[in-house]
Amino acid sequence: MVSFDKEFDLIVIGGGPAGVMAAYHAVQAGLDVLIMDKSNFPRLKPCGGCIATKALALLPFSIEEVLETATGTLNIGLHYDAPHEFTTKGYICAFAVREKFDAFMLNNTIEAGVKFLKIERLDAVKETDDAVCVAIDGGTQIKARYMIAADGANSQVRRLVEPTLKFSRGFALEGLVPYTRLSHIPKMEFNFGCVDYGYGWMFPKADHVNVGIYTCNSDVSIRKADLREYSQKKLGTDEIDDVVGFPLGFGGNTYRQTTERVLFAGDAAGFCEPMFGEGIHNAIKSGTFAGKAVAAAVKGNRKIGERYNEMLHEIRQDLVRCNHAAYQFFYPKVDGLGFKTLTSPISNMVFLKGLASGKTLHEIMNGFYKMPFQKPIYPISYKKLNDKPTVMP
Ligand SMILES: Cc1cc2nc3c(=O)[nH]c(=O)nc-3n(C[C@H](O)[C@H](O)[C@H](O)COP(=O)(O)OP(=O)(O)OC[C@H]3O[C@@H](n4cnc5c(N)ncnc54)[C@H](O)[C@@H]3O)c2cc1C
Known part of the structure; x- marks a missing residue:
């Protein structure tokens, strides 16, 4: 009371x-x-x-009980083109x-x-x-x-x-597709440019993939129909459960x-x-x-x-x-220099190593030349996932 x-x-x-x-x-x-x-x-x-390694590192207690998967592999695509796959040692993020x-x-x-x-x-x-x-x-x-x-x-x-x-505010819409509805389990993927000033995403969890679309531009409106179209093109189904949206501050x-x-x-x-x-x-x-x-x-x-x-x-x-x-830099030039820079092997190696070692974008950019030598960190919440031979479903 x-x-x-x-x-x-x-x-x-x-x-x-x-x-x-x-x-x-x-x-x-x-x-x-x-x-x-x-x-x-x-x-x-x-x-x-999607909970970044740097966020897990700040928690004063383990949340391993509610972490479903974690990954060191990132797939990045432009529109609906085949994505580039990048992998680093350790985990860049976990999913709950x-x-x-x-x-x-x-x-x-x-x-x-x-x-x-x-x-x-x-x-x-x-x-x-x-x-x-x-x-x-x-x-x-x-x-x-x-x-x-x-x-x-x-x-x-x-x-x-x-x-x-x-x-200012952005907006995102998300829903889930159970694996039982899919022919394959997707990897973590961002598809830039599927939405103006934003992207579509697929985050694989224990028994479903979380699928969503996001924009950081408050003048861009995104609708459930856009999410269904994204899901249809990426997952082969537009049947998405529990679709909800909310602004980001x-x-x-x-x-x-x-x-x-x-x-x-x-x-x-x-x-x-x-x-x-x-x-x-x-x-x-x-x-x-x-x-x-x-x-x-x-x-x-x-x-x-x-x-x-x-x-x-x-x-x-x-x-x-x-x-x-x-x-x-990125969204205004997404079809050119923006996407090319993000997917260049050097910036990807730096970016992923930075993420796996718990760094913010500011720290990654400021320590660009030191990032290749960073070691991954394993906050306590990763313990259970680390004990498993594989962490992706
Ligand atoms: C669709 C979508 C997908 C996202 N995906 C990610 C992601 O994968 N990874 C990531 O890092 N970020 C993501 N974000 C952003 C992330 O969700 C937020 O930045 C984060 O939740 C902010 O945490 P918070 O504690 O500030 O607020 P919130 O998590 O929004 O919590 C606010 C709390 O306040 C309560 N509340 C609100 N109004 C009142 C009131 N008047 N009185 C009492 N209580 C009130 C609410 O019930 C809620 O419990 C996403 C956002 C959206 C919309």
Whole structure:
């Protein structure tokens, strides 16, 4: 039972990877923490469930239980042309079903001592000099010293607290095709240019392939019919189960913490990167930073905004690099130099080795000449997959 009379150290809105990591690190530091979410878990979250090695490396506990497959092989195609296949030692990413991944992460956090409250509605957020007061479900008030908004790309907290913060958004649609419907099991594949300023993807999991289409350009509209066409051409079937879509929150490279009591993390702060639409890594990273910044503030060590802004520097740097890659270099030239560069053997070797050793795009580009000598890393979550002779289904 959650007591509404007490004042929490921290309220986190949203139980996705950003919110859960914020809550986990704050509770580990001894804070009294409440997560509120409008859904009970497990809940649906439109996502490909591709979790990069660099994201797994940030997790403070193993999630091997919910990892279904992992791969060091990447297939990259232009439109519907035959893809180029690239392989590296180690794993560049793993695949999970988001419903299971998020529920597992939340359960671990609850076990660590965080309280969870399912709410119907978030009505208002009011900051005072020494607290933040949250009104929910048409009357209940809950107080905390700090709040972390991790309520995703459509963040309501952002609309309530920082309505002038402007971010851009992308969009993606995904669904699943059971292997029983297919004649072969596909490999991980990106097909650039199948969608303007984006791609189609196939992510193989334990018993199905997750198939999706993505654009980082908010002027491009993508429809279920486009996803069915992609699936028909790549998989030979347009029968896709559970098709869902959702926006992705971009533009976090301009985000600065300005309010004293409310911090934004994950997609709510625009920390998804636009090149691949990868958001889990920065959700975990920014959630971790936000939870640690609140813990330091509660213990009186540092001013919260100052500390959080400092920590966010590396996320901003990476986003600037990804923005440039997506909007200036790659997608505008996808039919020419963009795709040629991505599929040149040297850049692929560098890119894959960088990914398998847990590097961000910024780190890969800055250490371009060192990447060929990087060794793959094996975060603890890979343990079970490593014990198996083969990791792809
Ligand atoms: C179709 C699709 C495919 C994607 N594929 C990938 C991928 O393969 N790999 C990858 O890295 N990224 C992917 N992304 C991006 C990734 O899903 C997000 O970047 C990531 O989930 C952001 O995490 P978050 O914790 O910030 O927000 P979310 O995961 O969106 O979690 C937000 C939480 O807040 C809750 N919430 C929302 N509003 C309220 C409210 N008013 N009150 C209370 N609770 C609220 C929601 O219920 C939810 O639990 C994909 C996105 C889409 C749309």
